Structures are given as structure tokens and as C-alpha cells.
Amino acid sequence: MSAYGLPLGKTESQKLEFKSKDVLQDLSHVGREVTAMLNAREGGVVWIGIAEEQGRAVRVESIDDPQLQVGRLRDHLLDSIEPSPREEVKVTQVSAGNDQQLLWIQVTPALNRQPYAHLKGTGRHYLVRVADRIRLMTREEIREKYKKYKAIGAGTSKQRVGLSSARGKIYAKREGAGKEGKAQLWLMIRPESDLGINRLEQFEEILQDPIQTGNRINGWNFANPYERPTLGNGKIIQEHPFGPRLEIRSSGEITFTVPQKALHHSPTGPLVSEKEIWPFCLLEYPTSVFRLASTIYKQMLPDSGDPVWSDFAIFKVRGWLLRPYSPYSVGFEFGNSKTYEEAEDLILVNAPFQFSREEIIETPDRCAFRILCSAYAAFSFGVEMLPIEFDRGTGRLTMR
Amino acid sequence: MVLLGPRQVGKTTLLLQLIDSLLQDGFPSGNLTYFDFSDDRLTGSLSPREVVQIVPTTCQKDHPRIFFFDEISRSKHWDAWLKQAVDTTEHRYLVTDSAASLLREGTVESGLGRWDEHHVEGLSFTEFLRLMSGEDKPVQEILGKIPNALARYLILGGFPEHLANPVTSEIRRRLRSDIADRAILRDLARRKVRDLERIRELFVCLVQDSGAILDVRARAEALKADTGGADPRSVRSWVRILEETQLLFHLPRLAGSPMAKLKSSSRLKVYASDHGLIFAFSASADPLLKPRDRGRIFEAVVFRHLRALAQDADGSLAYFRRDEDHEIDFILDSRRERIGIEVTASRDPDARKVGRLRHAGQLCKADRLFLIHDGFERKGEQGIEFVSIQKFLLTPMESLKL
Numbered sequence: 051m052s053a054y055g056l057p058l059g060k061t062e063s064q065k066l067e068f069k070s071k072d073v074l075q076d077l078s079h080v081g082r083e084v085t086a087m088l089n090a091r092e093g094g095v096v097w098i099g100i101a102e103e104q105g106r107a108v109r110v111e112s113i114d115d116p117q118l119q120v121g122r123l124r125d126h127l128l129d130s131i132e133p134s135p136r137e138e139v140k141v142t143q144v145s146a147g148n149d150q151q152l153l154w155i156q157v158t159p160a161l162n163r164q165p166y167a168h169l170k171g172t173g174r175h176y177l178v179r180v181a182d183r184i185r186l187m188t189r190e191e192i193r194e195k196y197k198k199y200k201a202i203g204a205g206t207s208k209q210r211v212g213l214s215s216a217r218g219k220i221y222a223k224r225e226g227a228g229k230e231g232k233a234q235l236w237l238m239i240r241p242e243s244d245l246g247i248n249r250l251e252q253f254e255e256i257l258q259d260p261i262q263t264g265n266r267i268n269g270w271n272f273a274n275p276y277e278r279p280t281l282g283n284g285k286i287i288q289e290h291p292f293g294p295r296l297e298i299r300s301s302g303e304i305t306f307t308v309p310q311k312a313l314h315h316s317p318t319g320p321l322v323s324e325k326e327i328w329p330f331c332l333l334e335y336p337t338s339v340f341r342l343a344s345t346i347y348k349q350m351l352p353d354s355g356d357p358v359w360s361d362f363a364i365f366k367v368r369g370w371l372l373r374p375y376s377p378y379s380v381g382f383e384f385g386n387s388k389t390y391e392e393a394e395d396l397i398l399v400n401a402p403f404q405f406s407r408e409e410i411i412e413t414p415d416r417c418a419f420r421i422l423c424s425a426y427a428a429f430s431f432g433v434e435m436l437p438i439e440f441d442r443g444t445g446r447l448t449m450r
Numbered sequence: 451m452v453l454l455g456p457r458q459v460g461k462t463t464l465l466l467q468l469i470d471s472l473l474q475d476g477f478p479s480g481n482l483t484y485f486d487f488s489d490d491r492l493t494g495s496l497s498p499r500e501v502v503q504i505v506p507t508t509c510q511k512d513h514p515r516i517f518f519f520d521e522i523s524r525s526k527h528w529d530a531w532l533k534q535a536v537d538t539t540e541h542r543y544l545v546t547d548s549a550a551s552l553l554r555e556g557t558v559e560s561g562l563g564r565w566d567e568h569h570v571e572g573l574s575f576t577e578f579l580r581l582m583s584g585e586d587k588p589v590q591e592i593l594g595k596i597p598n599a600l601a602r603y604l605i606l607g608g609f610p611e612h613l614a615n616p617v618t619s620e621i622r623r624r625l626r627s628d629i630a631d632r633a634i635l636r637d638l639a640r641r642k643v644r645d646l647e648r649i650r651e652l653f654v655c656l657v658q659d660s661g662a663i664l665d666v667r668a669r670a671e672a673l674k675a676d677t678g679g680a681d682p683r684s685v686r687s688w689v690r691i692l693e694e695t696q697l698l699f700h701l702p703r704l705a706g707s708p709m710a711k712l713k714s715s716s717r718l719k720v721y722a723s724d725h726g727l728i729f730a731f732s733a734s735a736d737p738l739l740k741p742r743d744r745g746r747i748f749e750a751v752v753f754r755h756l757r758a759l760a761q762d763a764d765g766s767l768a769y770f771r772r773d774e775d776h777e778i779d780f781i782l783d784s785r786r787e788r789i790g791i792e793v794t795a796s797r798d799p800d801a802r803k804v805g806r807l808r809h810a811g812q813l814c815k816a817d818r819l820f821l822i823h824d825g826f827e828r829k830g831e832q833g834i835e836f837v838s839i840q841k842f843l844l845t846p847m848e849s850l851k852l
Contacts, residue, residue: 260598267738268601268618275797276600276840278826292594312595316584378617450617 056146057097061105062182065094068102071111074119077126078170078432080155084139085131085168086177086184087157089195093138094179098123099152105182112150116143118443119153121416125445126433127155129420132167132174132400165195169399169427216242220361220402223305228395233310233366237336237421238303239343239410242356245302250286253298254279256345257288263341266449270331271338272296272306294335296342302350306339310366326371329382329437330449333422336362337447340414348411358410361402362421365395372426374435381435388429398424416445453546455570456696456723457633458625460610461546462486464570465518468544472516480508481515487528488521497526502541519545536565548637548695569696572608572724574755575600575843582613589844600840604738604747607726608754625730630654633695648673648680649688656689656698657731660722661749661779663771664689664700689720699723701753704768704781704814719769725750744795748839749779752793752822755846756780763852776810778819782850789850790816797825799836808832820850 062068067087073079080096087094098119101109113119124141128134140156159166165187167174176187187195220240227236256262260273272294279288289295294308308331315328340360347358364370371389375381390396398421405417419440423433433442440447453461469482485501498519509515522528522545535543573581576589579599583592593599605621606612612621634650643649652673656664666682666689673680692698700718722728725747729737737743753767760767765784771777780791790811794803799821811819811833819834828836835851842849 261739266598267736268598268605270597272597274597275824276826276838290594290597292591293597294594309594315595450619 056110056152057100057107058110060107062102064090064179064181065092067094067096067182068100068107069096069098070101071099071113073098074113074122076432076434077123078130078168080123081127081130081168081170082175082177082184083179084127084135084155084157085166085175086179088131088135088138088159088166089164089176089178089187090159090180091161093157093159096155096157097152098155099146099150110146110150110152112146113153115443116151116153121445122443123153123155125416125420126423129400129403129424130169130427132169133163134400134404135166136404138163161198164198165192169424174399216240216357216359217402220359224361224363224397224401227307228363228365231366232307234307234364235310235313235332235335236363236365237306237339237360238362239339239358239360240301240303241347241351241358243352243354245300245350247298247300247302247350250284250298250300251281253286253346254281256342257286257296260338263338263345265338265341266334269338269449270334272335272342273338296339298346302347304339304343304346306335308335310364310370313364323371325369326373326387329373329375329377330439332372332425333418333437333440333447334449336421337415337418340410340418344411344414347407351407351411353407356407358405358407359402360405360417360421361398362425363395363397363401364425367396368392368394372429372431374426374431376437376439379438382437385435388431390429392428396425396428398428400424413445415440415447418447419445451544451566451568453544453568453570454696455546455548456572457548457628458609458611459570459572459724461570462520463610465520465544465546469518477516478508478510478513480506481510481513482518483515484518484520486520487524495526498522498528498531498535514540514542516542516544519543521547523547532565548633571696571754571757572726573610574608574758575603575751578603578606578608578613581610600843601738603843604725604751605729607724607729609724609726612726621726622730625726629697629727629730633697634692637695638691643691645684645688648684649691652685652688653692653697654731656692656720657722657727658733659720660728660746661719661753664718664720696723697727699753699757701780702768704770717771721753722750724754741795745793748795748822748824749793751843752791752839753780755843756782756791759846759850759852762847770810770814772810772813775806776813778807778810778814778816781814781816784852787817788815790814790819791822791850792820793822793839795824797823799823799825804832804834807834818851 057066060066067083069080083096099111099113100107101111120141120143127139128136138158138160142154144152144154146152165176167176176192177184178187178191220238223238257279258273258275260269260271261267265271265273272288274288274290277288277290279286284300285297287297293312294306297305313327313331315331367390369389371387373382373387374385403421409417422436426436439449453464455461465484469484472482473479483501502517579589579592580586583595596602605618615621630650634653635646638646652669655669655672666685670680670682670685693700699721701721703717728743728747728750732743734740734743737747756767760782763784765782768781769779770781770790778790779793782789782791792807804821807819807821820837821834822837822839822842824839827838827841830836837849
């Protein structure tokens with residue numbers, strides 16, 4: 051078999067796994083397999099689009115729109131595995147001839163980052179691959195891996211430096227925001243390096259006109275045409291005393307908050323309960339801020355290869371309810387709503403999220419989508435339960 | 451009492467709210483009768499008299515009976531019954547109908563003074579906010595909860611039924627179908643109005659051109675080209691029919707002498723009664739982003755709020771026009787003073803606009819001048835006060851310092 055040689059006729063093993071194309075309907079199955087390989091010493095390869103019978107690869111099932119699926123899969127693996135396997139997992143599109151396309155995931159564990167956990171719902175699942183099967187790791191195995199993790203050192207020196215700068219600051223800011231004791235949604239986007247923006251007043255117009263950042267004129271977003279932004283102390287602030295607040299700092303750091311009360315909306319009357327998050331508020335507010343970041347960073351963020359970090363939380367959310375699916379769907383009316391009871395605050399387990407400059411600039415909606423998938427997961431909702439307005443494939447939010 | 455108003459402005463909701471309120475106050479439920487004559491379950495035509503004759507066993511004799519008749523004109527012999535009913539003091543009647551039906555029968559003239567008429571308009575901005583939020587909170591708090599609330603109002607219009615449906619394309623489709631197909635084609639057809647297709651076409655043109663001076667000859671010519679014939683007199687009468695349905699409102703030109711008043715009656719401006727109609731019937735995919743449509747929507751929504759204000763202040767409304775450069779959108783004449791109000795969708799009105807308004811204000815002898823615009827609050831200049839549209843819609847009276 052060459053690098054991408056088709057494995058037809060081969061059988062599943064410690065380092066080889068086949069998945070039919072149906073697995074793309076629920077990516078958590080792939081996440082489990084990849085996590086299990088990451089916790090094994092040897093890693094391995096997962097083929098998607100190969101049908102197997104009794105563990106033997108028997109048939110190619112071509113995948114539609116493979117490029118889109120590569121992006122989806124990559125985002126899912128980065129966000130559903132802890133620590134995020136940015137370097138360890140490579141997803142590639144492979145041609146099987148006759149216009150047939152497959153996906154190929156190469157898993158190379160970093161031994162100093164083990165153990166890896168698969169995040170599902172509010173739980174961390176430590177899995178390991180043994181021969182052609184996966185099983186839960188034992189307490190001893192997990193403890194052993196953590197011991198090695200400490201002995202070798204957490205991450206590379208570059209990663210540790212990252213943690214002490216932008217990533218570390220974002221942690222601290224989230225903690226600080228939580229200590230304010232306000233019930234609110236909090237979102238921060240921060241480039242690794244300080245941008246040193248001189249003229250913050252240049253953003254006045256885009257803070258008033260949502261169209262300039264690709265947001266809806268009548269949507270749930272940061273813009274406010276009738277409040278003048280305030281400038282000073284190296285930041286520009288657009289805020290409503292009872293509504294959203296957006297702050298852009300000269301470093302390029304963007305902080306957005308909206309009171310929890312403003313996440314509640316009841317256009318359908320009694321169907322929506324008093325402590326219920328309106329899904330469109332949850333979707334559109336963060337997405338609008340990523341679109342703003344895209345507009346600003348397009349001009350300001352140098353192409354240095356440095357990442358952009360983002361974190362998201364909803365403080366004092368215990369007891370609040372979220373319904374799955376779009377408010378226009380039957381699923382919304384009859385689906386099982388979930389009340390958040392895990393903790394006082396909703397903190398995403400895999401935060402902060404790391405994005406490349408290109409991701410933030412070219413696909414801001416997709417960045418928001420990744421964060422929101424995690425937020426929905428915190429309510430024990432799978433990605434398929436996000437409102438349909440967020441296209442699973444393209445990760446783009448389209449409100450009608 | 452007769453509640454008149456265009457379709458979908460919430461007449462039925464108002465009836466049901468009144469019933470709720472009476473029940474909460476302890477009024478005996480057996481004395482309250484609600485009947486919707488447009489209910490599809492009615493297989494034959496029923497007269498209001500037949501409904502009144504049914505007496506519930508729980509009816510209490512020491513209280514009057516109150517009847518709430520919805521869509522009265524769908525019932526049999528309703529007009530004859532209504533005329534007699536108002537002469538009896540035994541019961542109270544609250545009836546609704548789309549004005550299209552009632553007025554075309556010509557019964558309002560004969561009934562004037564015999565019953566109280568109440569005209570229901572689309573929601574004001576404040577009403578819209580309260581209904582949208584579902585909470586009785588201060589307006590500032592609601593504005594925080596609903597960002598871009600004004601844009602939502604401009605898109606949805608004052609039709610309460612559509613508040614729960616934020617799918618803009620769907621609202622536009624439903625409004626077009628309900629207004630054009632039901633209010634015009636069906637309601638007017640029931641009243642035996644002819645030329646319905648051309649009335650509908652005229653209506654769409656007038657709404658798309660809301661706020662323009664009505665040129666009946668030009669409109670007749672335009673209809674001729676499309677549908678093969680209309681004379682100016684017909685156009686004038688069709689506009690009147692549409693006004694009776696309260697889908698359109700006219701605004702006269704400011705005139706001093708009786709002769710000028712006579713002349714001004716042929717130079718009316720015609721507005722869509724609700725700004726949501728302009729959004730719904732616009733040819734543009736996104737009317738709020740098109741300066742021309744945006745301007746029309748702004749003018750219509752200000753006119754809607756000024757109508758209420760003029761009624762409260764016992765004043766009258768007109769527009770002023772000397773020539774193209776000397777024009778004021780609205781003149782509010784009260785007993786005390788004359789106020790000129792110009793509306794622009796611009797965020798930052800330029801000096802030229804301000805200068806022209808000042809000059810036009812001098813020509814029409816306005817005591818005070820206001821420029822309603824789409825920007826922030828700012829200081830007045832050249833004797834003109836600047837008011838942001840959001841502030842005006844929230845507090846029209848305070849904004850104009852009345």
C-alpha cells in the first residue's frame with residue numbers, strides 16, 4: 051500500500067480502522083476512534099468511505115463534497131478531543147479512481163500529551179485502542195499517562211510560552227469576568243500578538259451598521275445604530291445599558307457580553323419558559339462578533355502564522371433551559387429541552403479555541419460554529435441538534 | 451361601538467383582550483358573547499339577531515349582555531340589524547370588520563352619530579416593543595433585549611400577527627397575499643366592486659411610491675399601458691375605495707385661502723397606511739438597504755405616528771411644497787402653532803438639506819422646524835431641531851416638545 055494505497059481486502063487492526071460514509075452523519079463515532087488511537091502508543095489510520103464486512107475492507111463508498119467534509123471532520127476532532135490534537139491528526143481527501151473520493155485520517159500521538167479525552171455531552175471519555183477494538187482506559191492507565199505527562203512536561207516550549215501569553219491572558223480574563231458575578235454570555239477573541247491599533251475611532255461606523263460586517267440589519271448582534279461608541283484608554287466600547295456590550299482594545303482583543311436576560315425572547319408566547327435561552331440569540335450574537343473580528347483582522351492582523359484564541363462562557367446559567375433544533379421546527383416544539391444543572395457557569399471544556407488567521411478571516415461563521423457546537427454539547431446536544439440555520443457542512447449561519 | 455381597521459391590525463385580539471379584562475373584573479361570563487362570523491365551521495349564513503336570541507342559562511339579569519361580533523359583515527342582514535340594535539339600550543355591542551366591507555355598503559354615512567366608531571391602526575413603535583418583548587418593562591430595558599429593534603419594526607410593520615414570525619420573506623409573502631388577495635380581491639368582490647385587478651395593480655404602484663403626489667393622469671396612463679384602459683376619474687374613485695379600506699391614507703397640501711384649498715385637493719400625497727406594506731410590496735430584495743425605499747418607509751412610519759399625535763393635539767396635518775427645493779414633508783397645525791417636520795433616512799443630514807428646510811420653513815411661516823433623521827442626537831442649528839427617528843417614534847410628543 052502506498053501512502054494512500056487503497057486498503058481493499060485488508061482487515062482492521064491496531065493501526066487500521068474502516069468506517070462507512072454513513073459515519074459522517076454522526077462525527078462523534080470518528081472522534082472516539084481517533085481518541086482511542088491517540089492514547090495508543092502507535093497511533094494509526096482511519097479510512098472513511100470504506101465498507102467492511104467482519105473487519106475486512108470490501109467496498110469503496112464515495113463521499114460527496116469531500117473538501118467540505120475534510121473541514122467538518124477536522125473541526126470536530128480539534129474541538130471534541132482534549133487536548134486539541136492540532137498537530138497529531140491529519141485529515142486528507144484521497145482519490146479512489148473513477149471520481150470516487152475517500153477521507154484518510156492519520157493519527158500520530160504526541161506521547162507527552164497523553165492521555166487524550168473524547169468530550170461528549172459534559173463528560174470526558176478516556177478511550178484506548180487495543181487490537182481492532184476500543185475500550186475505556188482504566189484508572190491506573192489514566193494515572194500512569196498523567197504521571198508521564200508531568201515527567202516529560204506539558205506541551206512543547208512553544209506551547210508553554212503560548213499558554214503564558216495570549217492563551218494565559220484569555221484564561222485570566224474569563225476568570226475575572228466570572229468573578230464579576232453577572233449573569234451573562236461572555237465571548238473573547240484575541241490574537242496571539244498585540245496588534246497595536248492606533249486609530250480605534252475607525253471602527254465607530256462598523257459598530258453602528260451591522261451590514262458592514264455581514265450581519266443582519268435586524269438581527270441579534272453587537273451593532274447599535276443609535277448609541278454613540280465611547281473611546282478612550284486604548285479601547286472603543288459600544289454598549290447598551292440593558293443589552294449587549296462590545297469592547298475592542300488596541301491589542302486587537304475583542305470582548306463581547308450580553309446579559310443573560312437578553313438571551314431570553316418569547317415571540318411564541320407561552321411555549322417559551324421564563325428561564326429559557328432563545329436559540330437564535332445564542333447562535334447569532336457570537337457569530338456576529340466573529341464576523342466583526344474577521345472584518346477587523348483582515349486589515350490589522352499580520353500574516354505571521356500566529357494563532358487567534360477565543361473563549362466563551364455563560365455565567366450563572368444554572369437552571370436555564372435550551373431547546374434543540376430551530377425554533378421553526380417540530381423538533382423545537384416537541385424535542386427534549388435540557389436544563390443546565392452541571393455547574394453555576396457554563397465553561398467550555400476544550401476552551402480556549404485556537405484558530406488560524408485564515409480561519410478567522412475567511413470563515414468566521416465556522417469558528418463560531420465550533421464554539422457553539424461545544425456550547426450545545428454542554429447541554430448534552432449533539433451537533434445535529436443545532437438549529438438548521440447553521441449549515442453543518444459549510445458552518446455558515448443563514449438567518450432568513 | 452364599531453372597531454374599524456385594515457386587515458391584520460389586531461381587531462380580534464383587541465376584542466379578546468377586552469373579554470379577558472371583563473372576566474378578570476368579575477363580569478359574569480354568561481353575559482358575554484363572542485361570535486366570529488368568519489369562522490369556517492359556519493355552514494350557512496347566520497344573522498346577528500339569531501345569535502342574540504340565544505340566551506345562556508348562566509346569564510344574569512342584573513347585568514347587561516355584551517356582544518362581541520367579529521367580522522360582522524359576513525353575517526346575514528347585518529346592516530339592517532345594526533341600525534336597529536343601536537336604538538336599543540338593553541344590550542351592548544362591539545363589532546369589528548375590515549373597513550373595506552363596512553364602508554363599501556355605505557352604511558357608515560347612515561350610521562354616523564348612531565354608534566361610536568373607533569379606528570384601529572397598526573402598532574406604534576412602543577406597542578411593537580412591548581408586544582415583541584412580552585414584558586411590561588421600561589422601553590429602554592426592552593431596547594437592550596431586542597437589538598436593532600427599530601429595523602425589526604420597519605421590516606415587520608405594525609401587524610401584530612407577524613411578530614412571532616421573524617422570517618422576513620415569509621412575512622412579505624403573507625402580507626402581499628393577505629392584503630392584495632384578501633382585502634382587495636375578496637373583500638371588495640363581496641361588495642360587488644368592479645375592476646378589482648386594476649385596483650390591485652394601482653394599490654401596488656401607490657404603495658411602492660408611498661409619499662408621492664398623486665397624479666391621476668399619469669397613473670391612468672400607466673394602467674392603460676398594462677391593462678388596456680383607465681381614465682383619470684376611475685383612478686380617483688379607486689384611490690378613494692382603497693382609502694376606505696384604510697390601506698392608504700392621503701395627506702393634503704398646505705393651503706391658506708379657500709381657493710388654494712380647493713386646488714390643493716387635487717395635489718394629495720398618498721401614503722401606505724402602514725410602513726410594513728412598503729417593505730412587503732417593494733420590488734427590492736432588501737428594501738431597507740435601498741435608499742429610495744428606506745426613505746419611503748421612514749416617511750410612512752413618521753406619518754403613522756404623526757396621525758395619532760395630530761388626533762391627540764386636535765391638530766391637522768398637511769405637506770408644504772412651493773417647488774422642488776422648498777418642500778416640507780409634514781406640517782402639523784395646532785391651535786397654538788405651526789410645526790414643520792422633515793424626514794430623512796440619512797444618518798448625517800448635510801448643510802444643504804438643513805438650509806433648504808430653513809428656507810421652506812420661512813415660506814410656510816412655521817413656528818418651529820424639526821428634522822427627523824437616522825443618526826445620533828445632535829444639537830440644533832439654524833433654528834432647526836434634530837431628532838433621531840428612534841427617539842421620535844418612542845416619544846413623539848416629547849420629541850416635538852408639544
